[in-house]
Amino acid sequence: MILLLLTTLALASDVYEICVLRNQTWSDQEQAWKTDLVTSFYTSQTIQFIMHENSMEINRKKKNIQLKKIVGDMECFVEHENSFVCFDEKNNQFLWEFYYKNGKVTRDVMQVCLKNGE
Numbered sequence: 001m002i003l004l005l006l007t008t009l010a011l012a013s014d015v016y017e018i019c020v021l022r023n024q025t026w027s028d029q030e031q032a033w034k035t036d037l038v039t040s041f042y043t044s045q046t047i048q049f050i051m052h053e054n055s056m057e058i059n060r061k062k063k064n065i066q067l068k069k070i071v072g073d074m075e076c077f078v079e080h081e082n083s084f085v086c087f088d089e090k091n092n093q094f095l096w097e098f099y100y101k102n103g104k105v106t107r108d109v110m111q112v113c114l115k116n117g118e
Helices: 002-012
Strands: 014-027 032-040 047-051 055-058 061-064 067-071 074-080 083-088 093-099 105-115
Antiparallel strands (some): 014 047, 014 105, 055 061, 074 083, 083 093, 093 105
16 A cells, blocks of 8 residues: 555656756846856766655755746746746756845756656
8 A cells, every 4th residue: 555655656746867057146237147156966966856746855855836837938836935946848957046135036057867767
């Protein structure tokens, strides 16, 4: 019975492995994203990103999804009022934007290398 429950839960969620993480900051002056740091996980352990129906996990840290919306042609998931994640299917990457109270805007660009082990 427990095995059946685990199998059901596993099939309902997509598991992504992230190989490259780029930390970016929005420049109001240049109206463009500036890359601050690039981390590659090809030679070390990848980041595990799991999308459930109403939550997501990054390396087993669970975050609830409050709202789903479409931005442009991307499906987005609102974590809280100042943070949302979008999946860019065309470029096979997640874009996670953060809006700070001081006006600073950052995002993490997470390049997907595997989905569900493939």
